[in-house]
Amino acid sequence: MEMPRAPLLSVQNLTIPLPVGLDRRYAVETISYDLHAGEILCVVGESGSGKSMTANAVMGLLPSYLKPSSGRILFRGRDLLTMSEPELERERGRSVAMVFQEPLSALNPLMTVRDQIAEVMEVHGEGDAMTRDQRVLDLLNYVGLPDPQILRDAYPFRLSGGQRQRVMIAMALALEPAMLIADEPTTALDVTTQAQILELIRRIQRAKGMGVMFVTHDFGVVADIADRVVVMERGLVVEQGTADEVLNRPKHPYTRRLIAAVPHREAHAVRAATGKEPLLEVKDLRKIYRSGGGFFSKPRVVNAVNNISFTLRRGETLGIVGESGSGKSTLGRCILKLTDVDGGQVLFRGRDVVPLSAGAFRPMRKHMQMIFQDPFASLNPRQTIGRILTDGPVANGVPYNQAEARARELLDLVGLDASAFDRYPHEFSGGQRQRVGIARALALEPELLVADESVSALDVSVQAQVLELLQDLQRRLDLAIIFITHDLRVAAQICDRIAVMYRGEIVENGPPEQIFDAPRHAYTQRLIAAIPGREWNPRAAVIDLKEKQR
Amino acid sequence: MKTLEFAVQRLSKAALVVVGVVVLNFLLIHLAPGDPASVLAGEAGAGDAKFIAQLRAQFGLDQPLYVQLWTYLKGVLTGDLGYSYRNQVPVATLILERLPATILLTGCAFIFSLVLGIALGVLAAYRRGSIIDSAVMTGALIFYATPLFWIALMAVLVFSINLDWLPPFDMETIGAGLTGWARALDIAHHLILPTVTLGLFFTAIYTRLTRASILEVMDLDFVKTARAKGVPKARIIRRHVLRNAILPIFTFASMQAGQLVGGAVLTETVFAWPGIGRLMFDALMQRDYPVLLGVFLVTAIVVVIVNLVADLLYRVVDPRIEAAG
Numbered sequence: 001m002e003m004p005r006a007p008l009l010s011v012q013n014l015t016i017p018l019p020v021g022l023d024r025r026y027a028v029e030t031i032s033y034d035l036h037a038g039e040i041l042c043v044v045g046e047s048g049s050g051k052s053m054t055a056n057a058v059m060g061l062l063p064s065y066l067k068p069s070s071g072r073i074l075f076r077g078r079d080l081l082t083m084s085e086p087e088l089e090r091e092r093g094r095s096v097a098m099v100f101q102e103p104l105s106a107l108n109p110l111m112t113v114r115d116q117i118a119e120v121m122e123v124h125g126e127g128d129a130m131t132r133d134q135r136v137l138d139l140l141n142y143v144g145l146p147d148p149q150i151l152r153d154a155y156p157f158r159l160s161g162g163q164r165q166r167v168m169i170a171m172a173l174a175l176e177p178a179m180l181i182a183d184e185p186t187t188a189l190d191v192t193t194q195a196q197i198l199e200l201i202r203r204i205q206r207a208k209g210m211g212v213m214f215v216t217h218d219f220g221v222v223a224d225i226a227d228r229v230v231v232m233e234r235g236l237v238v239e240q241g242t243a244d245e246v247l248n249r250p251k252h253p254y255t256r257r258l259i260a261a262v263p264h265r266e267a268h269a270v271r272a273a274t275g276k277e278p279l280l281e282v283k284d285l286r287k288i289y290r291s292g293g294g295f296f297s298k299p300r301v302v303n304a305v306n307n308i309s310f311t312l313r314r315g316e317t318l319g320i321v322g323e324s325g326s327g328k329s330t331l332g333r334c335i336l337k338l339t340d341v342d343g344g345q346v347l348f349r350g351r352d353v354v355p356l357s358a359g360a361f362r363p364m365r366k367h368m369q370m371i372f373q374d375p376f377a378s379l380n381p382r383q384t385i386g387r388i389l390t391d392g393p394v395a396n397g398v399p400y401n402q403a404e405a406r407a408r409e410l411l412d413l414v415g416l417d418a419s420a421f422d423r424y425p426h427e428f429s430g431g432q433r434q435r436v437g438i439a440r441a442l443a444l445e446p447e448l449l450v451a452d453e454s455v456s457a458l459d460v461s462v463q464a465q466v467l468e469l470l471q472d473l474q475r476r477l478d479l480a481i482i483f484i485t486h487d488l489r490v491a492a493q494i495c496d497r498i499a500v501m502y503r504g505e506i507v508e509n510g511p512p513e514q515i516f517d518a519p520r521h522a523y524t525q526r527l528i529a530a531i532p533g534r535e536w537n538p539r540a541a542v543i544d545l546k547e548k549q550r
Numbered sequence: 551m552k553t554l555e556f557a558v559q560r561l562s563k564a565a566l567v568v569v570g571v572v573v574l575n576f577l578l579i580h581l582a583p584g585d586p587a588s589v590l591a592g593e594a595g596a597g598d599a600k601f602i603a604q605l606r607a608q609f610g611l612d613q614p615l616y617v618q619l620w621t622y623l624k625g626v627l628t629g630d631l632g633y634s635y636r637n638q639v640p641v642a643t644l645i646l647e648r649l650p651a652t653i654l655l656t657g658c659a660f661i662f663s664l665v666l667g668i669a670l671g672v673l674a675a676y677r678r679g680s681i682i683d684s685a686v687m688t689g690a691l692i693f694y695a696t697p698l699f700w701i702a703l704m705a706v707l708v709f710s711i712n713l714d715w716l717p718p719f720d721m722e723t724i725g726a727g728l729t730g731w732a733r734a735l736d737i738a739h740h741l742i743l744p745t746v747t748l749g750l751f752f753t754a755i756y757t758r759l760t761r762a763s764i765l766e767v768m769d770l771d772f773v774k775t776a777r778a779k780g781v782p783k784a785r786i787i788r789r790h791v792l793r794n795a796i797l798p799i800f801t802f803a804s805m806q807a808g809q810l811v812g813g814a815v816l817t818e819t820v821f822a823w824p825g826i827g828r829l830m831f832d833a834l835m836q837r838d839y840p841v842l843l844g845v846f847l848v849t850a851i852v853v854v855i856v857n858l859v860a861d862l863l864y865r866v867v868d869p870r871i872e873a874a875g
Contacts, residue, residue, distance in 0.1 A: 059778055086782070093780030100778075105771035109870060110793050119789075120779045155869045171779065 006077065007034035008179055008211040009058065014071035016053060016062070027053045027066060028235045037178065040205060040212040042222045042243070045232035046258070046459035047430075051215045054232075055183050058213070059098050060088045075179070093120045097172035101184040103164035107156035113140070113167050114152040120174040139170040143200060161324075162193035169200060176208060183215045190323035190486065195530035198225055217459065219262045220489070220533030223247055231255045248541045261464035262538040263489040279480045280312040280335070280448055285344035287327075287334050304330040306504035307344070314447065315474065317481040319495030319512075321488055321527075327504040328484045332450045335482065336368050337361055348448070366396050366444035373453035375433035379425040385411070385436055386421040389443050396444065403443075410439040414469060431462030438469065442477070452484045467494050488531055492516060500524045553865060560861060564854045571850040572626060572843070576619050579839055587611055609635060626847065632840030636833070641844035645826065649848070651721055652825030654737075655744055656814050663749035664803055667756020668796075674757065675764035676787060686757060694754035702747045702820040709743060716743050719822035744821040748814060752806055759802055763795035770794070797868060804860030808853035 011034075016027040028050040035041045045051040056062050058073055060080060073080040075096065080088065092098075100106040108116060117139060118132045127135065140148035143166040156164055165185060172180055182201065186194040202225055205212045216222060222229055222243065229246040231239040231254070239252040250256045287305035304327040312318050322328040333339045335346055337353055345352045348368065353361055372378035379388060389407035394400055404421075411420050414435040425433055434454065441449055451470070455463040471494060474481055485491050491498050492512045499509040500523065507521040519525045528534070587605040606612045610621065625632060631641035674686040693701075710718035717723070722736050767773065768791055776786045818827035826845055833841035865871045 061774055061777055089780045089782055091780070092778055098775075098778040100771060100775060102771055106775045108772040108776070108790050108794070110868065111790075119776075119781065123779065123781050123785065157870050168775070171775075 008037045008076065009035040010074040011054065012072045014068055014073060016057060016066055016068045019065055024234060026235050031237045033230045033237060033240055035211045035213055037211045038209045039227040040214055040225050041228050041230065042226035043213060043215045043230045043232060044222050046217060046461065049232040050235040051232045052183050055181050055213060055215050058181060059092060059096065094124050094175045095177050096179045097177040098181045099168045099172050099185045101187050103161055103168055103188065104156060106168060107164055109156055112153050112155055117171045117174055120171055124175060126175060139173060143170045161189050162196060165189060165197050173204065179211045181213045186221065192323065192526055192530040218532060219259060219538065223533030223536035247536060250541060256542055258461060259538045260542045261461040263493045264538050276313040276315060278311045279314050279349065281347040283309050283345040285334055285346065286342045287330055288342045303504045305334055308506055310499060312480050314480050315478045317483055317495045319491035319498040320482060320484045320501055321491045321498055322501035323486060326501040328501045329452055332452050332482060332484050336370055336450055367446050368448045369441035369444055369446040371437050371441050371449060371451040371454040374457055375430050375437055378437055379433055381425055384422055384424055388436065389440055392444050407443060410442055414439045431458055431466060434458060434466055448480045450482045455490060488527060557862060560858050564858055567854055568850055572847055575843055575846045576622060579842060580615055631844040634838055634841050636836050636838045641840045644841060645844050645848055648824060648826045648829050651823060652814055652827060655823055655825060658741055658745040659749035660807060662745055663752035663756055667753040668760045670757040671760020672764060674761045690754040690757040693750045698751060698816055699820060701750060702817060705743050705747050721824055744817050744823055748817040756799060759799055763798050764791055767791045767795045800864065800867060804857060807856040
């Protein structure tokens with residue numbers, strides 16, 4: 001055992017009240033935890049658990065209407081909550097630095113990379129223009145950015161998501177702080193980029209001996225990098241301990257529930273869909289995006305969907321997995337004729353829908369429905385759930401009484417209370433709204449569902465419920481589902497077959513076992529290797545425990 | 551060069567717009583009831599048909615409309631904007647004489663409203679929720695809601711007639727024969743009332759726009775990043791917030807710059823300012839078509855040029871524009 005030493009950061013009995021009238025009284029309530037130098041502490045929880053709130057409280061970056069009412073935040077023995085704003089300004093950036101979730105919005109769009117990094121040193125009176133310039137170059141090199149000489153004069157919009165996050169990290173490291181707070185720093189990134197950024201944070205943390213407070217919702221990420229873990233639920237710390245303890249021997253029921261909900265490639269019985277007739281056949285589908293181009297310049301051409309072919313049977317789920325820009329969403333839109341196609345065929349029940357006019361296609365549209373990603377943006381806030389569910393059928397000629405009766409059935413089917421019929425979307429949580437989205441898609445009794453990142457915006461426990469619902473509905477209604485996602489773990493859990501897309505092409509297509517255990521294409525191999533927490537088996541952790549309890 | 555390509559593209563479009571404006575104005579004016587020949591003849595005290603016909607022939611008003619339009623367009627291309635029925639001088643001469651006065655007034659009003667409006671907006675946003683904020687915003691609301699001509703009349707009443715601080719009209723003291731600095735000071739003195747009057751409405755708009763824009767930008771993530779870097783508040787406002795908040799203000803300013811020539815009609819008339827606005831007003835009362843057309847043409851060209859410059863500048867202010875094409 002190591003000698004006990006004073007923690008770098010010690011949060012003690014911190015309570016932050018919420019403004020009156022919200023669903024609970026405290027954002028965080030009497031929470032306590034320590035962070036030591038040289039360790040990575042993961043604060044994990046679902047949305048609304050208060051995990052980001054504590055991170056912001058440590059930085060003194062809480063919005064003005066939130067003020068800690070009791071407790072202390074000791075940093076190197078000094079209480080940050082009693083410091084004046086100028087005192088805090090001296091600490092921020094110098095001894096404590098922070099990296100945020102959205103690397104695009106977190107960078108000033110009108111300042112070059114160089115100016116933004118140099119500013120940290122400038123405001124803390126570090127070096128002169130020359131030395132700062134050199135330091136910027138060194139930092140960009142250190143975080144592994146290509147061509148730092150050129151890149152330092154670029155504006156953030158020129159960089160990719162991963163590059164922007166590297167710039168953020170370079171900025172945070174500029175003055176070699178003792179503590180780094182990372183608030184969901186990889187959530188907005190693609191999985192391969194996420195793996196690189198996690199690797200970078202771990203490397204830096206070891207090299208500099210920093211204490212890192214890493215806020216995340218993703219247990220896979222926790223398994224990859226945490227030394228110690230704090231689990232938060234609705235403003236309370238429900239469990240904390242070493243990564244091994246919390247991940248493999250969780251004690252608190254909430255932790256166990258969360259871990260059980262983590263999508264994991266569990267060999268699910270492949271349903272026998274093979275004997276059934278094909279519902280959808282896609283042949284050599286092509287979609288080209290042209291942009292820019294004027295009097296003097298050639299337009300930029302992107303093959304968003306390039307010669308894609310596959311077959312989908314009734315009762316079968318095909319996962320389309322890829323990173324951002326791979327063309328997976330465009331493929332979904334092409335199949336549903338939500339966008340023009342540049343070539344190929346989409347045979348639905350044997351009939352090619354590509355050449356059909358909008359009018360000729362309309363009667364077929366109700367058989368193919370979409371579930372969208374964002375449960376907040378995809379429901380009209382001014383319409384009741386009832387209206388949302390009946391509009392489609394009524395427009396397709398169903399009498400209102402019948403549509404209403406069906407809508408109430410659907411609410412029951414997706415696990416919502418019948419009273420939801422007269423309520424508005426804002427009265428529901430994200431998971432409930434996604435259920436409404438599913439009910440809406442089902443209202444027209446479709447045979448094909450296209451789910452585009454439909455569970456990506458949801459917390460794991462909610463995600464697990466929605467996935468279960470989809471599987472259950474599929475079994476009952478014999479639906480064919482195209483499940484578009486960036487998350488291989490989710491795809492593995494629900495799909496019968498997975499097609500991996502890369503730059504507009506399907507590079508590999510097969511059952512989950514093949515994709516996971518024997519990936520053939522180099523890109524698939526990279527993708528599999530990048531899955532966070534793949535060494536850790538959440539099922540084993542929870543099942544083990546159940547057995548022990550018996 | 552992308553910017554050069556962009557400029558060429560925009561210039562050709564701008565030229566088309568100007569031609570369109572000329573044709574449209576020409577047709578609209580001739581659609582309006584009333585005939586300059588009868589107005590002139592009436593004023594001369596000889597309203598008989600023969601004299602009117604003679605005048606009409608003299609000004610080419612007896613020709614079919616498309617011939618008149620063609621003649622006018624040919625003239626415009628060679629810089630000949632026609633001849634004022636009324637003042638018996640070429641329109642181009644008349645406009646060139648008056649243009650500097652208008653540019654001086656509108657330019658001053660533009661800068662006045664922009665600088666004061668942004669300053670007040672920043673102040674209100676920085677002290678959000680304080681008495682200063684409420685005072686500034688109430689003031690802005692009052693000037694936003696008050697008609698320009700009323701402010702002009704009240705300003706003359708208070709500052710010229712009651713207090714006798716500022717001259718009520720004209721651009722300089724008539725018959726003073728001042729030269730050099732003395733004349734410049736005299737003009738500046740005369741400039742104050744019309745500038746403030748013309749600028750107040752826009753000041754109010756800039757104040758509101760700036761405050762709203764700053765408050766919006768202050769909620770953005772990169773401001774939090776700046777705070778996390780330890781950047782002091784004043785510097786955050788200066789270096790991060792203002793730079794981003796200025797974009798919508800810039801857009802509005804480029805529209806205002808175009809409007810200023812038109813907005814000056816009222817101010818110039820009230821303060822007897824010898825500019826284009828008053829020329830237009832007089833020409834309108836006298837059915838002096840060539841002068842009206844000339845003023846419209848010059849105004850259109852100013853608007854088009856200002857917009858062009860604004861678009862080019864926008865690409866400098868916001869580096870993301872070029873990429874978006």
